[in-house]
Amino acid sequence: MSDFDLMTNTGSSVHRKRRIVNAVMTALTAACAVFATAVLLIIIFYITVQGFSSLSLGFLTDTPKPVGEGGGIGNAIVGSAMMTALAVLLGLPVGIAAGVYLAEYGKNWFGNTVRFVADTLTGIPSIIIGIFIYTLVVVPMGRQSGLAGGLALSVIMLPIVARTTEEMIKLVPNSMREGALALGAPQWRVSWNIVLPAAASGIATGAMLAIARITGETAPLLFTALNSRFYNFFYDQPMSSLTVQIYNYATGPFEVEHAMAWAATLILVGLILVINILVRFLTRKKF
Amino acid sequence: MESKISISNLDFFYGKAQALFDITLEIPDRQIVAFIGPSGCGKSTFLRTLNRMNDTIPIASASGTVRIDGEDIYEAGTDVVALRRKVGMVFQKSNPFPKSIFDNVAYGIRINGIHNGKTDLAERVEKALVDAALWDEVKDRLNTSAFGLSGGQQQRLCIARALAVQPEVILMDEPASALDPIATQKIEELVVELKRKYTIVIVTHNMQQASRVSDRTAFFMLGKLIEYNPTQKMFTNPDEKLTEDYITGRFG
Numbered sequence: 001m002s003d004f005d006l007m008t009n010t011g012s013s014v015h016r017k018r019r020i021v022n023a024v025m026t027a028l029t030a031a032c033a034v035f036a037t038a039v040l041l042i043i044i045f046y047i048t049v050q051g052f053s054s055l056s057l058g059f060l061t062d063t064p065k066p067v068g069e070g071g072g073i074g075n076a077i078v079g080s081a082m083m084t085a086l087a088v089l090l091g092l093p094v095g096i097a098a099g100v101y102l103a104e105y106g107k108n109w110f111g112n113t114v115r116f117v118a119d120t121l122t123g124i125p126s127i128i129i130g131i132f133i134y135t136l137v138v139v140p141m142g143r144q145s146g147l148a149g150g151l152a153l154s155v156i157m158l159p160i161v162a163r164t165t166e167e168m169i170k171l172v173p174n175s176m177r178e179g180a181l182a183l184g185a186p187q188w189r190v191s192w193n194i195v196l197p198a199a200a201s202g203i204a205t206g207a208m209l210a211i212a213r214i215t216g217e218t219a220p221l222l223f224t225a226l227n228s229r230f231y232n233f234f235y236d237q238p239m240s241s242l243t244v245q246i247y248n249y250a251t252g253p254f255e256v257e258h259a260m261a262w263a264a265t266l267i268l269v270g271l272i273l274v275i276n277i278l279v280r281f282l283t284r285k286k287f
Numbered sequence: 288m289e290s291k292i293s294i295s296n297l298d299f300f301y302g303k304a305q306a307l308f309d310i311t312l313e314i315p316d317r318q319i320v321a322f323i324g325p326s327g328c329g330k331s332t333f334l335r336t337l338n339r340m341n342d343t344i345p346i347a348s349a350s351g352t353v354r355i356d357g358e359d360i361y362e363a364g365t366d367v368v369a370l371r372r373k374v375g376m377v378f379q380k381s382n383p384f385p386k387s388i389f390d391n392v393a394y395g396i397r398i399n400g401i402h403n404g405k406t407d408l409a410e411r412v413e414k415a416l417v418d419a420a421l422w423d424e425v426k427d428r429l430n431t432s433a434f435g436l437s438g439g440q441q442q443r444l445c446i447a448r449a450l451a452v453q454p455e456v457i458l459m460d461e462p463a464s465a466l467d468p469i470a471t472q473k474i475e476e477l478v479v480e481l482k483r484k485y486t487i488v489i490v491t492h493n494m495q496q497a498s499r500v501s502d503r504t505a506f507f508m509l510g511k512l513i514e515y516n517p518t519q520k521m522f523t524n525p526d527e528k529l530t531e532d533y534i535t536g537r538f539g
Contacts, residue, residue: 107345175382179445182340182376183395183452184368198385 044269051266054259060267064229064245067254073264075231076245079146080215080271082233083225083241086150087214091157092207096196098158099165099203104191106166115166118159129155130220138224146232146239149225153214160213164206168199204283211279212272218243242268291316291456291486292337297351299332299510301344306332308511310351314503319478319487321501321518323494325533329510330490334458337488338374339367355456372399375454379461381441383433383448388425391433391444392416395452411451419447420477439470446477457481459489463496475500494534498522506530 062072098118102111133152138144172195180190196203218241226238227248242264249261292314299307307329314320322330332341339360341347352359360370372395383391392412402408412429416422421443425436433444442462449457459478463471478487478500491497497504498518505515506527514527525531532538 173382175378175380176384178340178343178376178378179382179384179448180394181343182338182371182378183398183448184370184372185395185398186368189398194384 047262047266047269050259051262051264054263055266059260059263063231064240064248067252067256071260073242073245073260073267075228076240076242076264077267077271078231078233079149079225079228079240080242080268082235083146083150083153083221083239084211084215086147086235087153087157088207088211089154090151091154091161091210095158095161095210096165096203096207098162100169100191100196102162102166103169104187104195115163118162121155121159122163125219126152126156126217127219127222130223133220134223141236144224144226144238145236146225147235149221149239149241150235152220152224153217156217156220157210157214160210161203161207164209165199165203168202168206169195171202172198201283204279208276208279211275215272215275216243216268218247222247242271289316290314291355292488293354294337295352295354297333297336297349297353299329299336299341299349300347302346306510307336307349310512312505312512312515314486314488316486317482317484318502319482319489319500321497321504322488322490322507323492323497323504323533324507324513325538326492328507330505330507331460333507334460334488334490337456337458338371338376339365340371340376342367372452373454374456374458375449375452376458377442377445377449377460377462379464381438381445381465383436383441383444386433387430388433388436388444389429392447392451395448399452401452415447415451416444418450418481419443420473420480421447437470439466439473442466442470442474443477446474446481450481454485456486456488459487461490461492464492471496494522506533508533 058070059072060077061074062070063075064073065071098114102115105111106114130152133148133155137148137151141148176194176198177190180194181187185194221241221244225241225244227244228238228240232239246261246264246268249257249264252258252261290313294310294312294314297307297310298305310333322334324330335341336349336353337355337360341349349361351361353361355370355374359365384394386394389412392415393408396402396408396411402411413422413426416425421440424440425444428435433441436444442465446457446462462478463474466474475496478489481487482502489497489501498521501518503516504518504521506513506521506525506529508529514521514525514530516526521530522534525534
């Protein structure tokens, strides 16, 4: 018997037990991973089956019409895009800047306070943010508007972006900052052109999640943007959105409306998917 | 001999904990000075007082004087940015930026605005890479990621990056401790080569390395400078019993 056999023999019962435990645990985690993905796949599958039949070019470009005359979600797509764009325009730069501040300079009572407030804000139900913007913007303006809707979405987006940015920036090794400082770079330049690019793909992931989240928000838009049956390209008017339109179609009494709700849902999920892929592509690691 | 850096009565604190005690030391121009000593003896801390890298630690404070070319760098109104351009630093772990090889070397040149147009920038980058003995290995892939280089190459890239801003002093904090013997040898040869133009201060745990590359060696223990002598004397006939015990491996 060789030395090798001797070694495997002496510990064989222990080794077998370890192998079994290892196999069981691997199988369990794999099963959980499959379960987590399966839920998403089932949802996508179901939505596709339900919604695909109602899809047509007219559906994508038309405005809602009375039941029986067709109609579509063209204005809702435009409205969602415009309000999301406004929210991103406001929420992304401010959120990223706040995250940079928290990570690089926020090791004091002020930073801690901001961090706590941001966490609390993330946990506030979105309908309350809708009411907040309603009081702040809709009441003084005298009407619901795309502006109010976009603002509500940006408020939801802001803390998510700020906190993920902070976490991503904290992951950038300190040695990189020191390397830049040692070359005579002032602190702001280190943050701006060393730390931020190093954290860019992580920050983009956070931004992406935030965008996906606000694209799917309904509650804060009910009070603020309301809805509209027409194409509207101006922020001072009530604006339609995919989510509110889905809500309207889905709660309607007719089967045709339900089918349109499914189709609109398919478009919404598709758009979120496209945003995800696009951001991934744009922020893929170059170095 | 002319002193490039002259430190007198330097005390250094992390909060209330004193890390350096009354250090007085002269570093001659265009020589290599090695700092040796057991872990936690303050040699890295001391190194970092020479370009004020410790400023990034909020609770750190220093007293005493550190003069470089006769100017006290701890005086109020010292331009830390200018100081760090003059006193470059290479770290223990190579820390390239997430940029291309070219942009890594160009970074310091760009932020300090010392180049004169694109061609000049390219020339300066090439010269720094040549001086860091890396040019031949990377000249065909300057636009690829710095992370694609080997550990030893990354460290030489960091040296090139430090050289590119034309410093006068280079501080090296265990620059070869994470490298294999061959890469270490390259760095050591490079360090000796660089002596012709730069004053070099190198922290090392490796006593053979100190004896191979340095002209003078300083031995630190528990935040105190125990002995500072020409390297040859230090390793053959040290003045202090402690130094001898450490060098011969009786503790440490």
